[in-house]
Amino acid sequence: MYAEFAATLIQTRQQFAPKRLHEPGPNDAQVQAMFRAAAAAPDHRCILPWRFVVVSKASRAALGDAFATALRDRDPKASDLELAEARNKAERAPFLALAVVREGDDEQPDVSVQERLISLGCAIQNMLLSAHAEGLGSGLVSGQALQTPCLRQFFKLGESERAVCFIAVGTVQKPKPIRQRPDPTAFVTQV
Secondary structure, three states: OHHHHHHHHHHHOOEOOHHHEEOOOOOHHHHHHHHHHHHOOOOHHHOOOEEEEEOOHHHHHHHHHHHHHHHHHHOOOOOHHHHHHHHHHHHOOOEEEEEEEEOOOOOOOOOOHHHHHHHHHHHHHHHHHHHHHOOOEEEEEOOHHHHOHHHHHHOOOOOOEEEEEEEEEEEEOOOOOOOOOOOHHHOOOOO
16 A cells, blocks of 8 residues: 555656746645655764755745845846846745755764765655645756855855755646656666
């Protein structure tokens, strides 16, 4: 019973752009369930090499300003329309959180960055599946702005931390067909 449910959940999960995610977003209990799912990710030595920063509704305008500043820093000739579009990105999904990886520390220097990123990836996938199990849509978003000084400052990232992606969650109003999944023979070999 559980195996069939898990397989269905995994095979039917889809990536949705934040602009396709609408209210209602996840309620408090659903958000906590997503974070409990994240906590179940593999974590060698239990170092918790990642964290999430939830962007509240009250902080969306400030995040939009940070997106616009990042664009202006990259492209001083950005038009007012382009800057407005950059600001608007912060308002799209009802739930928005930044996934952050701690790339190193003095306590566990032998746990590689790769292993830390894999742990974060598992935490994110658990969150996406948890949202999907609740009937919500979700998606990941990255971009050039993530590594800019203004976004690092906005999210108060430490020296050894790196922003990886945003997780957006909301209600999908217009479903889309499930994309064709590759056959395992396309990516599995044996030695």
